[in-house]
Amino acid sequence: MRARVIxxxxxxxxxxxxxxxxxxxxxxxxxxxxxxxxxxxFYHGCAGQGVRPVEWAGYPAAGLIxxxxxxxxxxxxxxxxxxxxxxxxxxxLIGELGRAKRAPVADLGATLFGVFYAGWLFxxxxxxxxxxxxLLARVGGAPPAALAAPGGAPADGGAWLVLxxxxxxxxxxxxxxxxxxxxGRRKLAPTLSPGKTVEGAVGGLLxxxxxxxxxxxxxxxxxxxxxxxxxxxxxxGQVGDLCESAIKRDLGLKDFGSILPxxxxxxxxxxxxxxxxxxxxxxxxFWPGP
Amino acid sequence: MRARVIxxxxxxxxxxxxxxxxxxxxxxxxxxxxxxxxxxxFYHGCAGQGVRPVEWAGYPAAGLIxxxxxxxxxxxxxxxxxxxxxxxxxxxLIGELGRAKRAPVADLGATLFGVFYAGWLFxxxxxxxxxxxxLLARVGGAPPAALAAPGGAPADGGAWLVLxxxxxxxxxxxxxxxxxxxxGRRKLAPTLSPGKTVEGAVGGLLxxxxxxxxxxxxxxxxxxxxxxxxxxxxxxGQVGDLCESAIKRDLGLKDFGSILPxxxxxxxxxxxxxxxxxxxxxxxxFWPGP
Numbered sequence: 001m002r003a004r005v006i007x008x009x010x011x012x013x014x015x016x017x018x019x020x021x022x023x024x025x026x027x028x029x030x031x032x033x034x035x036x037x038x039x040x041x042f043y044h045g046c047a048g049q050g051v052r053p054v055e056w057a058g059y060p061a062a063g064l065i066x067x068x069x070x071x072x073x074x075x076x077x078x079x080x081x082x083x084x085x086x087x088x089x090x091x092x093l094i095g096e097l098g099r100a101k102r103a104p105v106a107d108l109g110a111t112l113f114g115v116f117y118a119g120w121l122f123x124x125x126x127x128x129x130x131x132x133x134x135l136l137a138r139v140g141g142a143p144p145a146a147l148a149a150p151g152g153a154p155a156d157g158g159a160w161l162v163l164x165x166x167x168x169x170x171x172x173x174x175x176x177x178x179x180x181x182x183x184g185r186r187k188l189a190p191t192l193s194p195g196k197t198v199e200g201a202v203g204g205l206l207x208x209x210x211x212x213x214x215x216x217x218x219x220x221x222x223x224x225x226x227x228x229x230x231x232x233x234x235x236x237g238q239v240g241d242l243c244e245s246a247i248k249r250d251l252g253l254k255d256f257g258s259i260l261p262x263x264x265x266x267x268x269x270x271x272x273x274x275x276x277x278x279x280x281x282x283x284x285x286f287w288p289g290p
Numbered sequence: 291m292r293a294r295v296i297x298x299x300x301x302x303x304x305x306x307x308x309x310x311x312x313x314x315x316x317x318x319x320x321x322x323x324x325x326x327x328x329x330x331x332f333y334h335g336c337a338g339q340g341v342r343p344v345e346w347a348g349y350p351a352a353g354l355i356x357x358x359x360x361x362x363x364x365x366x367x368x369x370x371x372x373x374x375x376x377x378x379x380x381x382x383l384i385g386e387l388g389r390a391k392r393a394p395v396a397d398l399g400a401t402l403f404g405v406f407y408a409g410w411l412f413x414x415x416x417x418x419x420x421x422x423x424x425l426l427a428r429v430g431g432a433p434p435a436a437l438a439a440p441g442g443a444p445a446d447g448g449a450w451l452v453l454x455x456x457x458x459x460x461x462x463x464x465x466x467x468x469x470x471x472x473x474g475r476r477k478l479a480p481t482l483s484p485g486k487t488v489e490g491a492v493g494g495l496l497x498x499x500x501x502x503x504x505x506x507x508x509x510x511x512x513x514x515x516x517x518x519x520x521x522x523x524x525x526x527g528q529v530g531d532l533c534e535s536a537i538k539r540d541l542g543l544k545d546f547g548s549i550l551p552x553x554x555x556x557x558x559x560x561x562x563x564x565x566x567x568x569x570x571x572x573x574x575x576f577w578p579g580p
Binding site: 046049051083086087089090093094096097102103104105106108109110112113116117120121124189192239242243246247249250251275278279282285286 | 336339341373376377379380383384386387392393394395396398399400402403406407410414479482529532533536537539540541565568569572575576
């Protein structure tokens with residue numbers, strides 16, 4: 001528990017620093033690296049089931065997907081993304097022919113699944129950071145007035161939006177943990193994640209809503225939008241956790257790794273965000289606002 | 291053999307009709323339907339291995355990918371393609387949680403593999419048809435002068451380019467078959483496709499080159515480009531065949547279906563084109579021409 005709290009505090013400080021420093025470039029680079037590490041955890045985890053992803057095709061595919069989420073990469077590689085991904089997938093399929101023990105559906109399938117789960121979904125964290133100012137403005141939000149420097153970079157809204165999603169998601173995690181410990185009686189999904197309870201899930205949702213209301217007010221977002229985003233984080237955060245549990249059970253793993261002391265691997269720590277980040281991004285992008 | 295030839299001739303006539311009629315719209319629609327039927331063959335074939343793709347997410351994903359290959363669909367659904375695909379993939383992952391017997395990596399992996407193999411790759415046949423006039427012009431090609439109506443639609447080049455790819459690919463198939471039967475001695479890939487020989491493969495490549503030279507001259511393409519495209523069809527056509535054999539062996543199938551008398555299923559008939567169409571499209575799109 002102590003290692004968990006220390007890692008969490010150090011991690012959060014680093015995330016805040018990375019989000020606001022240098023227009024968020026450290027955050028974008030860090031997310032890219034975390035995603036590739038997470039992909040490695042997934043591919044490594046497949047080995048236990050005898051599935052051998054075509055890693056040399058999967059890593060560059062995920063790398064390209066992450067790179068083009070940032071305007072710098074989009075301007076340089078964007079038009080080549082589709083042909084390069086097609087080429088990598090075809091090369092992976094053909095490469096499978098050269099293996100002594102061929103299982104194209106399982107091997108390529110796991111390769112693609114990893115690129116989707118650890119590459120494509122992480123991409124939305126980068127999109128939230130780089131497009132966040134405009135997305136936040138769609139629901140009337142803006143960086144807190146007290147903190148906005150007169151000549152501050154307008155993109156800072158992106159840092160605040162990411163912080164909003166992180167805090168709501170982690171409030172949900174924490175709320176679920178403590179509410180489950182205090183009141184938990186009815187099992188939520190016994191075959192999937194035996195420790196989870198209905199009471200914990202409700203506590204997580206309420207914590208996410210409370211955090212969303214608080215931060216939404218600080219960011220001057222419309223309250224309806226803030227609560228909707230909070231509910232999204234409160235529900236999908238827990239669903240993301242269950243998805244990750246199902247994937248780990250499928251692969252026969254307890255944890256994806258141990259890189260984060262007390263938290264497990266990258267995919268163990270970011271399981272909720274992998275669903276809440278895309279959901280937040282897509283909701284705001286299609287929000288019927290200005 | 292007789293059913294095979296009759297089906298082939300009827301099919302080729304229908305393809306030519308569909309390619310040139312109504313600016314190729316019947317061809318585009320037919321490719322879309324064939325792709326979805328092929329995806330069904332693949333998903334159906336997975337059942338034998340106990341893999342259960344999330345079909346309700348896979349079919350619409352493939353449908354959207356095919357729809358947006360045509361300018362009509364791209365104008366209407368293009369900007370929504372990425373969010374809809376993300377939503378379908380996430381919904382598929384979450385839907386897997388509701389199944390009694392969960393295997394997210396295998397099930398989602400096969401879903402994605404099918405969308406790639408039978409959706410994404412078929413997409414290039416549509417792209418060749420709708421963008422083909424411009425692609426053909428990149429290598430100096432144009433519809434045959436003798437056949438071009440004075441007021442003919444400029445997009446007809448697309449029909450000719452598809453016909454070029456079809457004829458080269460099928461010349462390769464046929465050349466390999468007869469050369470293999472006449473001279474075949476050394477096995478090409480005994481563990482994958484025991485009937486194939488090195489001599490047959492060489493015959494297939496030569497037939498594709500001959501067809502490319504002939505049609506390239508008729509279409510006034512640069513001879514280097516025509517021969518390069520012929521070589522691409524002659525090599526990748528056979529590799530595509532091997533890929534499909536590997537997938538069938540993986541799934542424990544002899545054929546993907548029997549919808550085309552004498553040819554098997556959609557995926558059995560289009561196995562070569564699934565590689566030659568994307569390769570041709572990508573080569574021409576990045577051809578250093580005008």
